[in-house]
Amino acid sequence: MAPVSRNEPSKKGKKQLKLFAFEMGCSGLQAPGLWKHPNDNSSNFNTIEYWTSLSKLLERGKFNGLFIADVLGPYDVYNGPRNFDAAAISGAQLPTIEPSTVVSASAAVTNNLAFGVTFSTISESPFHFARRLASLDLLTNGRIGWNVVSSYLDSAARNLLNGEELPPHAERYERAQEYINVIYKLFLSSWSDDAVELKNGVYANPEKIREINHKGKWFDVPGPFVCSPNENQRLPVIIQAGTSSAGKDFAAQHAEVVFITTFSPEALGKQISDIKKIARERYGRPQGSIKFLQLITPIIGETQEEADRKYQEYQSYGDIEGAQALFSGWTGIDISQYEYGEDITAVGTNAVKSFLELWNKKAPGEPEHVKKTREHIAKQITVGGLGPVFASTAAGVADEIERWVDISGVDGFNITYAVHPQTFEDVVEYLIPELQKRGLFWQDYPETEDGRPLTFREQLFGSEFQDTNRDPRFVLESHPAYDLRWRAGESKAEFEKRLGKNGKKRKLDTVD
Template identity: 45%
Template sequence: MARGKRNRAEETTPSVAKRLRSSSNGEAGEETSSTEPQNGHQKKQILLNAFDMSTVGHLSPGQWKNPKDRSATKRNLQYWIDLAKILERGGINALFLADTYGGYDTYEGSLDNCIRRAAQWPVTDPTIPISAMAAVTKNLAFGITASTSFEPPFLLAKRFSTLDHLTGGRIGWNIVTSWKKSAFKAIGIDTPIEHDQRYAQADEYLRVLYKLWEGSWSEDAIINDVENDAYIDPDRVRQINHHGKFFNLETRHIVDPSPQRTPFLFQAGTSPAGSAFASKHAEAIFVTGHDPSVVAPKIANIRRLAKEEGRDPASLKFFCTFTPIVGRTDEEAQEKLAEVKKYASTIGGLVLVSGWTGIDLSKLPLGKEITKEDSLEAHKVTSALSAFTTTSKTIPKWTPEVVAEVASIGGLGPVSVGSPSTVADELERWVAEADVDGFNLGYVTTPGTFEDVVDLLVPELRRRGIYPQKANDGLTAREKVYGAGQAHLRSDHTGSAYKYDVYKEDPPYVEEDAPEKVGLNGNGNGQSKAARANLKCPLDNTPWPRPYDRWTISETKDGRFSSVWIIAAHVGVPGNEVADQAANEAADHNPSARADPRLPPQPEKLGIFMDNHETHHSPDDERRVRAVLVRRQSRQKALQTRREATKGTLATTHNTLVRST
């Protein structure tokens, strides 16, 4: 039965004309808009990225059968070298490389059709060819997709710092969170991470990376002191001590600062969680949709959220998927479309969309309208699901039949067919109606599509004054977007709070529903309330500066064993009344609670109070605890001696007795 549906889909050849915008404007170069600035203002410059993937076909499955297509040769390094040279010649902003960590097995519940149709299968590593492409270009940037779900932040930080060095700062990272079951099973995990939890994990992942990229190394850490045999000053390479919900590490970044430190940050995802994530972290957002009316609200929402985060909404750049089929005339472009349709794999398109949306389209009648309720994984793939269920004037009804047609050429976004003038008109319409800043241009055939963009479309955009006349040599990926001199993160970006000169470590993660974990022993009421009150202090970004300033033990006259903690809390600070309440409750619990006289009289750090727990212990317990304390104190003293002898080259030590800020 499923095979019968597959055959019907293969035989279906509905007209593409209704969704492919074209016109009869005639020859290329026909004037459609003025090249002069409007109202004395410079026209908005369009950014163009080439959109590719280390796989066969990418967004137009089946073209491997086309004699003109070389997408099946991407395992040959020459493919990437040739492509980079073409894009450099056209002044293309960046080569944006997609990636995936598992095959598409939703269609018919099997991976077989993904493999058979070469629907983004096989897939090689996108990072490997970058250095070769960088060696034959001066200006082309590279955006590489990598997931936050499968490798520790330290490894990704090392790889991207290395690439940023080798390319002279021309590296961007497309941040994604993974959801495919096949990908998780490939690394030995049975169940994918829930959607919103993925973004919570990714948020912490980024904070760890900012610490490594921005906060670990001083700009002047490399001293090249030949006389003293010192290449790097270890005092200028900070150890990162991150103890979060998802990640724990104590290390210094192993790579010295690259030209950008943090790579230019792309992000794809417009769900509520994805939009919130983008508003904090992304510098450029990859959006999908087949009509400006579908994309515009998503862009407006993320810009609004960015403003609430204290960022300039205009600093976020939005790139829409867009597949151009360009000819010297509209008629020639239509002939190119007719030719590529001969090789399009409708089943390959259904395989991709089934995977993107979580809907097994083989089970739906060809004429049935697709809804979000059809997805068994709607909570995991909300952005792609929205793209293929939200109707518009361009596509008033989504059915498997329409999807088979749309996804076989262009996949995720609109396809524009026509002369350079026709396609340029469409790009300008999207900029005006959706507020996009640029486009990720997909290809139908390679070579072919990108050559037409460089030789036909780019000259038309330049003639209109909406595309740079010439690329500026030597700019980083970030400078190509924000302008010369902005190689590092903007000051209003979330990651700027972790820069070396202003760095402050985040407080350790505390389970919201398990406050008793804050205490080392006993019921921990005082410690828990003080620590959690501190988390709300508005005057310090490190609200838990000394969670365990001292832990002492003593034996009372009646044989009881007493353990004492001194906890830091911000008391007497306007807006932090919860700390005052915690101090009062601690005083009720322990009448000897007091401010620590060792501290200078700083109002914002006045409240040091004690939480004294007295518990009965057996002699064996006392001997065991005392032995632990003596051993740890001896180790601490030895480490301190070594630290002084080597002028601070050892990392700060951490143990349960003393945690330094």
């Protein structure tokens, strides 16, 4: 049933943004070393209270959701190989906790907040992961999304792949393609929508449960699945964050949300345009079927001077060594090989040069063109990491958000913190009311006709597609998972016949 909006109409020509908090089970996240700031509590990430308090704050601010990142090994390229000293000393995404563990507690103290959780396709068998994902989605009444990653750290592969090296990039995405197809089959093709009957002494009808019998290059998963269908959201929202050629193709085929990190709205607009074009031309997915988010760190002051002062103060707590550990881990290039004052774009390898061509990050008050030295890059990472910093008054930050939206066409933002929870508190108290005043963000969570909270997918798409006959809690017909759903009333034979026909039509690995 389509949601009924309680929002005031947005101003003409302005889209209502999707806002997520970007978090991880670690201290500092995109601000290495700022756990030392007297107002920061991010070192309490390993407590339940940290997550429940944050979730209640975000729901009070009407955030769409909480996006939880993850890494599966330490950043050990800097001064390496296999040297994690800088990451450990600075707390640069080390130590960490597993992201799904905080969701149930956070969901229990909220009604509307959605949760995007990062899981890697190299971390465990798809069957075991599907059970965890399905359980979370059931327990939250359909508020879960899966951020699909294929991993990029050798330190993770050594422990997860029996000591083997991380496979080549293209192979990781090929494996991820099969992995996600197994997930689709388990969620959608093993149990029919009406398999759970709870009548005449029958809990679940075995005639409405089937093995998926998947046999592929990497996985052999016969099934059947052990979780029943979620009537609130048949499949968790699919999120993706890769912007390589393979990543763009994967996103264009599967993603409902794409998370991008760039330093200029022009570069962001190009990334969005590229993925939309692939989605449309290669996979037949229409305009509006993918939402795009950009990472930002807002620093808000009552005046511009106060915001600049806060930025400088935050930067003074940043850990330069930790920042270099992050940079080296992100790029795979040990930045310690360069002198601090050396212009890396002039002396670096082709790989680092190509990365730095995209490095247009500009600190508040900084000149337009600054040499990209090791010292300069590390200092910039200490606040905002891989994303831009918007330091201004609430109105000034809103102006910058509008500029990025106007230039890039982005649908929303992943907002991360410099100091936790102060950054999020300032966003809720000052920035969101400013965005609401401009018609850029909803006034409240919409209601459904039956009074239940929205699922994650309905938050993203429900109101925009309510005039069609589609189920707002399921993927669009153009999505590769759409035909895999065993619908109520279909016999096993009817479903398998339809599945075979649709598998040939889509040329996907879906036929048992």
